[in-house]
Amino acid sequence: MFVEQFLGAQSQPCRVSAWQLDNNHISCIEDGAFRALRDLEILTLNNNNISRILVTSFNHMPKIRTLRLHSNHLYCDCHLAWLSDWLRQRRTVGQFTLCMAPVHLRGFNVADVQKKEYVCPGPHAEAPSCNANSLSCPSACTCSNNIVDCRGKGLTEIPANLPESIVEIRLEQNAIKSIPAGAFTQYKKLKRIDISKNQISDIAPDAFQGLKSLTSLVLYGNKITEIPKGLFDGLVSLQLLLLNANKINCLRVNTFQDLQNLNLLSLYDNKLQTVSKGLFAPLQSxxxxxxxxxxxxxDCHLKWLADYLQDNPIETSGARCSSPRRLANKRISQIKSKKFRCSGSEDYRNRFGSECFMDLVCPEKCRCEGTIVDCSNQKLARIPSHLPEYTTDLRLNDNDISVLEATGIFKKLPNLRKMMLRSNLISCVNNDTFTGLSSVRLLSLYDNRITTITPGAFTTLVSLSTINLLSNPFNCNCHLAWLGRWLRKRRIVSGNPRCQKPFFLKEIPIQDVAIQDFTCDGNEESSCQLSPRCPEQCTCVETVVRCSNRGLRALPKGMPKDVTEL
Incomplete structure (x- = not known):
């Protein structure tokens, strides 16, 4: 509905000072829509579907002092630049007026967006009007019979400003990477959404909220790793859900709780290692x-699935076991219940399935058996950025790791008991390297190039009983005196690591060196002088450095040399 339709033809000025039009279905405001309301002081249009407000829409309201437009769908392109100027000149009038599209401006105050940000695709973007056709089709798409077809158009985001009457949108074979909050909420009549063969890795939990008429949702061929909690809630009419050819590694037990009418569900070709008992129980159809x-x-946690598939012969793709070895490549539906057994480690690992911890999948180049993650002898230059939360034994022996970065990765491993870093290229250990490893009992740094260890490096290892520091070229200067005291005080199994420098302490166990013999000549550094691996204001994951929204006034210093994305 447009405002002119709502108001009707006003041939004579109206003496109205306040008008509340909240909670309607207004989608567009035409030029001069309020020209008959010259005495209007308060106008509220909250919670509508307004995406377009045309130039001069508010020009005939000289007395306006309050304008409210929040909870709409304003599309902040070149045609809305005028509103930004208008609001800046009247700062107290139109507070809480926010952009909802395009994606990179979502949530920004219209008045705060710089003029250069209000752009339109194409050199000759035609000014919109408030007629039924003006909102019918994005420039890259074709539309007919309430179907919007944007297949293979190179789109990087979901088009906004679509007609509310659409029943189907086709977005397959584009380059869309995310589905933002409320992306389809305003299109209540949608019955089919196809976003297959894109690059989607991020979906907002309320992306499909309110779509009670939706019958088909096609998301196959993307990069989805996790289904956000509540993503499919309320989709009571859904009959077809295609999630195949993604990277989904776990599903919460209530993921499909509202899908009583679902006929076909495809999870083919994902990374699922287990599924929680009761996952498919709501799927009555x-x-x-x-x-x-x-x-x-x-293992024992998948026994229920074998029983379910035997009672309900609906799995037609031939799902098979990957492990353990004795069941590898056997069809799940044909295995007897007694064959599904757990060892202690398997039991510990898979009981987390319903919680959907991140990265249940084994890291690339590593091998996982039970709760053991073995990444040894893989020429790794750094510790993998994502490790399964269930890990109790982490093996990183015989790699090329030279720096133990304080990335906080160990804070996500509350169950780690054993950590092996033997035969790497580590030269220094900082005092925040092992933060979070409160359960580790055995730590091996044997055969590295460690010359110094910063005071307090092992403070958080409160459960430590064995540490192997042998075969390292320790420089027993004044900065390593703390380690001698620590080894004597803790009385843990250490193998008696020995000094290699200075010469007069060579091969003497560190814990046996007298305090006065740990000396410095004044030119030696007090701690690991590592080149910065991550700028102070940023966060880093592998070779990706993220410094967005940090209030930076200049490029940050200390950028890693191997950065691939900034």
């Missing part, structure tokens, strides 16, 4: 289920 090409661990 399910007829076809695809689970093949997932690395299922067929």
């Amino acid at each position: 399910i007829q076809t289920l695809h689970l093949a090409q997932n690395p299922f661990v067929c």
